[in-house]
Amino acid sequence: MKIVVCIKQVPDTKGGVKFNPDGTLDRGAMLAIMNPDDKAGLEAALRLKDEYGAEVTVVTMGLPKAEEVLREAMAMGADKGILVTDRVLGGADTWATSTTIAGALRNIDYDLIITGRQAIDGDTAQVGPQISEHLDLPVISYAKDIKIEGDYVIVQRQYDDRYHVLKAKMPCLVTALSELNEPRYMTPGGIFDAYDADITVWGRKDLKDVDDSNLGLAGSPTKIAKASDKVRKGAGEVKTDLDADGAVSYIMGKLKEKHVI
């Protein structure tokens, strides 16, 4: 079985967001990590490899530096790494990104494609389902459990108040929730091997059946009109010198004033 896992290098928003003096995000100061949902997807693939035997290929699109997450994935146990990088691919929205990744995946054989549900920088959850559409594959999003039965993949698909057990014929694409599993650590031997491993690097010319008009910033249907750091609601009153009785009568007064009570 051949499994492809799509991963993304993202700034770590959980480890504390850093700002420049002018208030914009300081991406350079933030740690670059493998996106958590993608890591869960990779772990799911590695468990399928452990259980059924599989070749696991990790694919990422990004700056040349994104090679780091491919090596991390290989140190965890992935067999091959493919980096899709090209200046003309920059500034892509989810449409152009999914078009690019689909163009890369058309070059390789797969039974199962796994992506993370969403990346912590964009939070869109769109690229996985869009890749499946471009490749005309069945998609199962929000997977919290993945099993293989012959030519079929059996997945628990999470909804708000229920889950569906879905059965899809491979090839198909599954998007993974980070709740799916606890990703394994890199092994020392794995790190050593991954450091020397060959990474395949593809550019624009290596993408199959992709039109230039659908790539990069220019090929993105959505355009940013304005971006800013979030404007927070202004502070109201804060009482710092009230005892418990004073605090209660202050709150009661406000609730009455606002006709809550």
Place this chain on the structure above:
Amino acid sequence: MGLEEYKGVYVFAQQVDNELSGIAFELLGKAKELAKDLNTDVTAMLLGSGIKGLADQLAEYGADKVIVVDDPELKEYRTEPYAHAVSSVINEYKPEIVLVGATAIGRDLGPRVSARVATGLTADCTVLEIGDFPLNPIPGQEQKHNQLLMTRPAFGGNTIATIACPDNRPQMATVRPGVMQKIDPVQGAKAEVIEFNPGFTPDNKYVEIVEIVKELSNTVDIMDAKILVSGGRGVGSKENFQILQDLADVIGGTVSCSRAVVDNGWMPKELQVGQTGKTVRPNVYFAIGISGAIQHAAGMEESDIIVAINKDETAPIFDIADYGVVGDLNKIVPKLTEELKKVVK
């Protein structure tokens, strides 16, 4: 075909078990505002099996037209038949705007449809308005009017971006539940009902549903609550949430919590407010022992009135609270409950 031939604001009227989801009404409320600005009408896309009867309810919440796709293949949500139906409606009727809820269903359906009809999709929007793109004229670039401007948070709520889709139609957005306001229903309102069936031919992409497992929950939906009494790490223990429950009981509110509380196992995940929980906008939000990290604020700062009680006067919750008191919640909350008992019947 020219972009100007695309007309009307369409919403995906999500239903589960033949019951319309709250997001359907919220989208209609917003769609009505957008349609007014564009001088057009609002159409609900209603998909399912045996769901025609729901059309009147959509009319009461603002739909001028309801396109009904009623087919046994649509009984339970599955990506392919739903994507096929919505894409077919779009190709047939050519709406200029399509809104979908950013739910576990909509965030699967939206991207699949947008890729199929080859247009952009903006995820998880919190503000939608009609305006110009670019916002200000740029020499040498045409400024397009009457564009859908879609605003959404990114980077875990740390940044906010406004996005347009100037050259493709329809303009598509998924919209975060709990953010848009539904209108007061107009009793007896009727919509023009159009039945449409594109035909369904099952293939490999029609994934088989082997089993449906409902996860029973006995908690109320915090997104529907008018008053939320929300606790954070500062509450100290699972047991101590009882003082919040007592306050909620007396004032007719519902208890919710921050992520730290869920992580500690004090409260279930469905009561969590914030970036990775639910977005709420009650009339009153009591933030008790909640520091108010940006991820929490993202889920509650649209509340009408925010009352914060925290012992740390540097807690960021005080930056967004309307009324804040610095003090010991263990003393203040029970006293507040007692005082409220005197005035609330």
